[in-house]
Amino acid sequence: xxxxxxxxxxxxxxxxxxxxxxxxxxxxxxxxxxxxxxxxxxxxxxxxxxxxxxxxxxxxxxxxxxxxxxxxxxxxxxxxxxxxxxxxxxxxxxxxxxxxxxxxxxxxxxxxxxxxxxxxxxxxxxxxxxxxxxxxxxxxxxxxxxxxxxxxxxxxxxxxxxxxxxxxxxxxxxxxxxxxxxxxxxxxxxxxxxxxxxxxxxxxxxxxxxxxxxxxxxxxxxxxxxxxxxxxxxxxxxxxxxxxxxxxxxxxxxxxxxxxxxxxxxxxxxxxxxxxxxxxxxxxxxxxxxxxxxxxxxxxxxxxxxxxxxxxxxxxxxxxxxxxxxxxxxxxxxxxxxxxxxxxxxxxxxxxxxxxxxxxxxxxxxxxxxxxxxxxxxxxxxxxxxxxxxxxxxxxxxxxxxxxxxxxxxxxxxxxxxxxxxxxxxxxxxxxxxxxxxxxxxxxxxxxxxxxxxxxxxxxxxxxxxxxxxxxxxxxxxxxxxxxxxxxxxxxxxxxxxxxxx
Numbered sequence: 001x002x003x004x005x006x007x008x009x010x011x012x013x014x015x016x017x018x019x020x021x022x023x024x025x026x027x028x029x030x031x032x033x034x035x036x037x038x039x040x041x042x043x044x045x046x047x048x049x050x051x052x053x054x055x056x057x058x059x060x061x062x063x064x065x066x067x068x069x070x071x072x073x074x075x076x077x078x079x080x081x082x083x084x085x086x087x088x089x090x091x092x093x094x095x096x097x098x099x100x101x102x103x104x105x106x107x108x109x110x111x112x113x114x115x116x117x118x119x120x121x122x123x124x125x126x127x128x129x130x131x132x133x134x135x136x137x138x139x140x141x142x143x144x145x146x147x148x149x150x151x152x153x154x155x156x157x158x159x160x161x162x163x164x165x166x167x168x169x170x171x172x173x174x175x176x177x178x179x180x181x182x183x184x185x186x187x188x189x190x191x192x193x194x195x196x197x198x199x200x201x202x203x204x205x206x207x208x209x210x211x212x213x214x215x216x217x218x219x220x221x222x223x224x225x226x227x228x229x230x231x232x233x234x235x236x237x238x239x240x241x242x243x244x245x246x247x248x249x250x251x252x253x254x255x256x257x258x259x260x261x262x263x264x265x266x267x268x269x270x271x272x273x274x275x276x277x278x279x280x281x282x283x284x285x286x287x288x289x290x291x292x293x294x295x296x297x298x299x300x301x302x303x304x305x306x307x308x309x310x311x312x313x314x315x316x317x318x319x320x321x322x323x324x325x326x327x328x329x330x331x332x333x334x335x336x337x338x339x340x341x342x343x344x345x346x347x348x349x350x351x352x353x354x355x356x357x358x359x360x361x362x363x364x365x366x367x368x369x370x371x372x373x374x375x376x377x378x379x380x381x382x383x384x385x386x387x388x389x390x391x392x393x394x395x396x397x398x399x400x401x402x403x404x405x406x407x408x409x410x411x412x413x414x415x416x417x418x419x420x421x422x423x424x425x426x427x428x429x430x431x432x433x434x435x436x437x438x439x440x441x442x443x444x445x446x447x448x449x450x451x452x453x454x455x456x457x458x459x460x461x462x463x464x465x466x467x468x469x470x471x472x473x474x475x476x477x478x479x480x481x482x483x484x485x486x487x488x489x490x491x492x493x494x495x496x497x498x499x500x501x502x
Contacts, residue, residue, distance in 0.1 A: 006104045012333055018070070027063035034071065041068070041080050082105045105136040113158045125151055128148070135152070143176060143177055144178055153174060178256060189232065205340070209427070209430035212384070223342060265295055290334060314373075314375055314376055339380065343369075343372075381471050441484055447486040
């Protein structure tokens with residue numbers, strides 16, 4: 001007899017159907033798993049054997065063959081434990097095989113029969129919902145699975161509880177969908193004293209989804225300003241929240257089944273490797289740029305990152321996706337992020353300070369800033385200098401305008417952009433294509449004349465030209481102007497300053 005239990009294999013943000021076929025046959029007792037299993041799947045034999053023993057069952061003295069079909073699809077992860085165990089129970093006649101045919105099963109087994117959480121349950125639930133099937137998953141992830149919609153979810157704590165449910169002795173209740181995450185959190189802009197120009201740039205960046213680079217001496221507040229950005233960004237829309245939650249589910253960071261409502265804020269250390277930043281590794285996982293999808297990727301001490309690692313961000317920043325190609329996998333992850341970076345003007349950080357400047361200036365600054373490639377700088381819309389905060393500024397009372405006031409203006413500007421691009425699918429000015437921004441962001445005659453003159457004088461690339469248009473369109477949106485004027489173009493051009501280079 002061959003018992004079949006449906007489960008899934010995860011390829012990026014896609015759940016592929018996998019049949020767990022279990023056969024008991026005569027022969028020397030053995031337990032074999034085939035179908036390109038990785039080490040975690042191969043070790044399922046011992047976990048399943050111990051889990052069955054914990055509920056008072058022993059494997060029959062037969063040859064046990066488990067085939068994970070399709071055989072040419074790599075199988076990774078411990079979530080295959082539960083379907084293998086259920087297939088064995090069906091083959092042994094303990095569970096009705098026809099009943100299991102209506103469910104997709106995922107979950108890791110403990111040696112004592114408990115069903116432990118495993119990454120990707122939300123994707124498995126959406127896959128099951130698309131096939132009009134139910135889902136069997138760990139108890140701790142039942143609320144996460146319910147976000148997939150009208151799908152029957154069975155979430156037992158252990159294998160014995162699942163058997164009692166199928167036999168009808170102790171039916172399990174359908175779990176409730178988890179609560180949405182609180183959108184509040186993070187520092188408030190009232191904690192930033194002085195720095196009016198950087199705060200203005202931060203507001204523009206939030207309103208249009210633009211990339212931002214802050215340069216200034218140590219202790220000037222660059223990291224604090226960046227950490228305030230989530231407090232002025234609008235909460236995720238329901239469709240966006242589902243996208244972000246799916247990535248968190250695959251990465252195993254979706255806690256308590258709470259749907260994400262707060263935009264992600266990721267700040268990897270400058271020692272992060274290229275696979276850690278863009279995704280990949282032996283078992284391909286989403287990187288920091290994907291974990292920050294629809295949110296903020298903050299890179300502090302930008303020149304300290306490896307140059308090749310930084311340059312790997314160039315394509316994702318343009319396309320909003322990152323493709324990871326490996327010999328055994330070719331996966332695509334979403335990566336529509338807002339890049340916010342901070343750096344010191346030179347290695348010692350005190351360029352221009354007569355009391356602390358180093359003796360190697362300006363060569364020290366040129367060498368330090370040259371670690372960042374020109375093409376990457378060209379993809380950053382706003383470049384702003386963050387001056388040192390004086391002792392006098394620190395004694396001033398907190399600003400009267402906080403994140404709540406700025407967030408209201410940002411929300412109004414974002415609403416205008418959503419309505420503007422409703423037929424194109426773009427969400428912000430920063431996402432808009434060159435054709436779209438030329439159609440909706442074309443300046444008036446005076447503004448166009450200034451932009452044309454500046455493009456020649458500043459030797460702007462075609463990309464930089466359109467990015468200036470996007471920033472100017474955002475500035476006009478914040479001002480409530482229907483047409484981009486000369487003053488909006490002038491302010492946008494003021495943020496195109498780049499650090500001096502060799």
